[in-house]
Amino acid sequence: MFQISSSFSIIEQNKNSGKFEVSGLYPGYGITLGNALRRVLISSIEGAAVTSFKVEGAPHEFTSLEGIKETMIDIMLNLKQLAVKLYTDEPQTIQLSVTGEKEVKAKDFASNSQVEIANPDLHLATLTDKKASLELEATIEKGLGYVPVEMRKKEKLPVGVIPVDAIFSPIEQVNVEVEDMRVGDRTDYNRLIITINTNGTITPLEAxxxxxxxxxxxxxxxxxxxxxxxxxxxxKLSLETKIEKAPKEILIEDLPISTRTKKALINNGIKTLAGLLRYREDNLTKLEGLGDKSISEIKEVLQNIRFTLKP
Incomplete structure (x- = not known):
């Protein structure tokens, strides 16, 4: 098996865009890793979006209101571009109420502690008369990718609530470049450069x-x-042989437990059976990454090899 030895560096990054480099990749792995990461970035990063809205006096999306330059369809298209971050898994509503001759922007929405707007200067509508008014309520939800209205036909919305094609993904663009580079005597190793653009609700590095x-x-x-x-x-034969030795010689890696549980134990500094046996059950549950399922698995394995946790 070839040796895995690569390095990661940030070429440039700001709130909305970032360029990252992974160098020293084995030949062919620039494309392998780059394509996999690009697919996941485009399709599977969770975000939030407007899924429906309601405007006072507008029964449907084909309505035009006096004193408002845009139709409801125009306002809907503008709301689709709203970049929002949702701090809860529950849907949230945001409202705005504007009167007088002015441009209505995303920053006119009343504050909501669970919602953060990343593009407050986004244009929503234009009021053309001093007596004109706009009262708008939008629903924000979490999701993945792009979900058109047609895929949500089962939703029963109240009269006057207009559904919106939801652009949940916070990722706007991902570009992958692969270059050859020298490692030792070979010149066919890969350098992977990933450029990520987001809508500002998540940094490229977080994505x-x-x-x-x-x-x-x-x-x-x-x-x-x-x-x-x-x-x-x-x-089993290998483990039974080691059981005859002191517990300190039995590594957590050798125990027949799931990879997830092994990783959690090792990340918490427990690398041998002897180290594990120093813990009581109630202390193990306090360690990061170890839930009830993992504890039950550990107890069962210890019982099978004639050991128990401290009482």
Whole structure:
């Protein structure tokens, strides 16, 4: 198996765009990793968007109101461009009430502690008369990717509430470049350059980190499923031989527990059976990454090899 040895660096980054470099990749892995990350970034980064709105006096999207330059369709198209960050999993509503001759912008929405608007200067509408008014209420929800109204036909909205094609993804563009580079005597190693543009509700580095975590989670789950189907005879013989030795010589890596639980134990500094046996059950539950399922798994494995946690 080839050695994995690469480096990561930030070429440039601001709130909305970032360029990152992964160098020293084994030949071919620039495209392999770049395409996987690009697909996940475009399709699977969670965001928030306007999913419906209501304007006082407008029963449907084809309505035009006196004193407002834009039709409801124009306002709907503008609301689709609203970049919002939602701090809860529950849908939220934001309202604005504007009167007089003026330009209506996203910053005119009343504040909501659960909603942050990343583009407050976004144009929404134009009031052309001193007596004109606009009262608007928009619903914000979380989701993935792009969800057109047609896919939400089962939703029963009240009269006057206009559904909106929701652009949930905070990722606006991802570009992947792969270059050859020299590593030792070879000149066919890869340098991967990823450029990410977002709508400002998430930084490019945060988006890249989330994409890596999503891929990592899928690979870990797949690895666990494969491990369950593999013969355990060799592992058991190896472990039974080591049990005859002191617990400090048995590594957590050697225990027949899931990859997720092993990783949680090691990340908390527990690298040997001896280290694990120093803990009581109530202390283990306080460690990051160890839930009830992991604790039950640990207890069962220890019982099988004739050990128990401290009382």
């Amino acid at each position: 890249l980190s989330q994409a890596i975590s999503i891929l990592e989670g899928h690979f870990e789950l797949l690895k666990e499923k494969i491990n369950l189907l593999q013969p355990e005879k060799e592992t």
